[in-house]
Structures are given as structure tokens and as C-alpha cells.
Amino acid sequence: MADGEFTNETVEMTDKQRKAQRARNIALAIILTAFVVLLYFGTWAKLGANILQRPI
Amino acid sequence: MSAETASVDHSEVIVSSAMPRDYYELMKPRVMYLVIFTAIIGILMAPGSINPMIALIAVLCISIGAGASGALNMWYDADIDRVMARTAKRPIPDGRIEPDQALVFGVVLSVFSVMMIGVMVNWLASFLLAFTIFFYAVVYTMWLKRSTPQNIVIGGAAGAFPPMIGWAVVTGSVSLESIILFAIIFLWTPPHFWALALFRLQDYESADVPMMPNVRGESSTRLQIFVYAIALGLTGILPAAFGFASLAYGLFAALLGGMFVWFSWKVLKEGSAENNYAQEKRLFGYSIFYLFALFAALGIDAGVSRVFG
Numbered sequence: 282m283a284d285g286e287f288t289n290e291t292v293e294m295t296d297k298q299r300k301a302q303r304a305r306n307i308a309l310a311i312i313l314t315a316f317v318v319l320l321y322f323g324t325w326a327k328l329g330a331n332i333l334q335r336p337i
Numbered sequence: 338m339s340a341e342t343a344s345v346d347h348s349e350v351i352v353s354s355a356m357p358r359d360y361y362e363l364m365k366p367r368v369m370y371l372v373i374f375t376a377i378i379g380i381l382m383a384p385g386s387i388n389p390m391i392a393l394i395a396v397l398c399i400s401i402g403a404g405a406s407g408a409l410n411m412w413y414d415a416d417i418d419r420v421m422a423r424t425a426k427r428p429i430p431d432g433r434i435e436p437d438q439a440l441v442f443g444v445v446l447s448v449f450s451v452m453m454i455g456v457m458v459n460w461l462a463s464f465l466l467a468f469t470i471f472f473y474a475v476v477y478t479m480w481l482k483r484s485t486p487q488n489i490v491i492g493g494a495a496g497a498f499p500p501m502i503g504w505a506v507v508t509g510s511v512s513l514e515s516i517i518l519f520a521i522i523f524l525w526t527p528p529h530f531w532a533l534a535l536f537r538l539q540d541y542e543s544a545d546v547p548m549m550p551n552v553r554g555e556s557s558t559r560l561q562i563f564v565y566a567i568a569l570g571l572t573g574i575l576p577a578a579f580g581f582a583s584l585a586y587g588l589f590a591a592l593l594g595g596m597f598v599w600f601s602w603k604v605l606k607e608g609s610a611e612n613n614y615a616q617e618k619r620l621f622g623y624s625i626f627y628l629f630a631l632f633a634a635l636g637i638d639a640g641v642s643r644v645f646g
Binding site for chain 1: 352353354357388390393
């Protein structure tokens, strides 16, 4: 890339947009955490002790 | 790398202001509650047992799948939602969510819910959920809704699948019992939506959606509501007749069904635009109560018979 020819323009978000983005990020974090927890306990429920009884 | 100058046209850039609740609204929460409720009843009624954690995951997947199909419906129907008073404030016509965002949201949730229920529960439930989403988003929304007054009759199948999926979650099969649960919601849908279509006639007219009252006329629709109400009333009793619900349930279902037929009769005889569609509005309200009461009775009945044998 040639120096000086690339201008890194950004979009200035309004307060409303910034607030919405933050709220979406928090919601996504909560959903992903819940997904991991659900998958963890779901796997236990589905496999149970059988996970220890497989041929090695 | 080419040395092109990156330029951003600010008028072209869309920065979303959508809040999480807008996405939640995109999932048609009220429809989702009904789906969750009927799916849980299907799970409770099915013979056999299931790990509560797996049941929870199944219900979650079914509700996410229902929400996904709601989002796909809103994506496709944004143009007609814009002209109908009842739907003009939905997230896409209201400008809170871009159509592309809704499409991606719906597709991602569809794939996620179908795969998750398949891996964690069973693949028959997964197939039924995938078919339900396909039926609602493609068969009903994209094809039937704008092309035939039988749209909600056939499309009603999509809303009727959840108890069948719930049943399949526990048993891994489809049986006569789950088909009867399906039939109850399937026959409930036309009188429910046609009552709404009668007092929202102008809305559907301006959106050019061929609902029964707009195409065949109000009196034909009222007659069909009455016929469906009789069929529904009789189908509601079938769980007791086939022995997978008690006599007490059968009597309760007969009472609820009788009232449904009575309200439909009033619509047939007294329903009109002159009294501001009062009878139609009453039937619409009662139809919601009917479905909740009937499935609640089935759930209570199943719970009682499990506890007391």
C-alpha cells in the first residue's frame, strides 16, 4: 500500500446507535453464555455416565 | 494490494439502532408463547419419560424455530405489513430493523434450532421442526398467503405442528394421538383468523391479501366459520374418545366446544358491519381462550393421570 493514499474513514455513531450497539452486545453475551451452559448440562443429560464407558 | 483510496459515502452507511427487544419482537412473541405452550402439552401427554434438561432444550429449540419462522415471515411480508394498520408498527416497516438483518436473523436461528434439537434430542423432532419452519415461511408466507383464500386453512398446519413435535421429542415417533392434537389446532385456525379477517376486512383489502371475506364475501365466511366450529368442537373431544384423556376432560372439551359453536352461530346470525363486528370480535377473543383452556385441560389431565395412575 502506498503511504498516504489510504484514508481510514469511520462513521461517527449517534448516542442512540451507540446505546443500541451496547445493548445488542450485552444481549449476545448473555445468549452465548446461556448457550454454553445449556450445551454443557445438555451433554451431561444426554450422555450421562456412558461417556466413561467407551472402548479406549 | 492495490493502492486505491478507500472512501465511505456516509449517506450509504446504515448503522443499526435496533435494540434487542426489536429482534425479540421480530420473533412474533405472542405466537411463540402459543407454540411453547402447545409443545409442552405434547411433551407432557406423550407416553414414556424424558430427562427434564433434554425437554428444556427441546422446548427452547421449538420456540427459537417458531421465532425464526416469524422473522422470515416479517422479512417477506414487510411490504404488506407497511399498509396494514395492525402490522405497520412491526420492526421492519417501522424502520427499526433492516430487511436483510431480519433475513439473516431468521435463517441463522432456523438452522441453529433444527441442528440443536437434532443433536440433543432426536432427528424426527428435528425433521418436523425444519418442515414446520419451511411450511410457514415458504409454503404459507411466500406462496399461499397472497394467492388463495384457503391460505390460512392450509397454512394453519404450521401452527398445528408444535404439539406433534413435542410428542416426537419424547417418543421419537408420530402416532394417532399426536395427529389428533395436530387436528385440533388445524381446525381451530380458520375460524380464529376468519373472525379477525371479518373485522379487519379493509386492512386485508388495502394490502391485497385474498382473505376469505374479501374473496367469497362475509356471509360465506360466516357459514364456513360455523362449519369449522362444529368440526373443531367434535375433534376437541377425540382425546377422551380415543382414551388418552379422561372423561372429565371430554366433558370440559364438550362444554368449551359447545360455546365455540354457540359464538360461531351468533356470528352467522347476528354478525355484521353495522354493529361494528361485535360478534366477530367476541368469537376471536373466545377462540384464543378456547385453545389455551383446551390444551391446559389436556396438560392437567396428563399430569393427574401420571401422579394418580
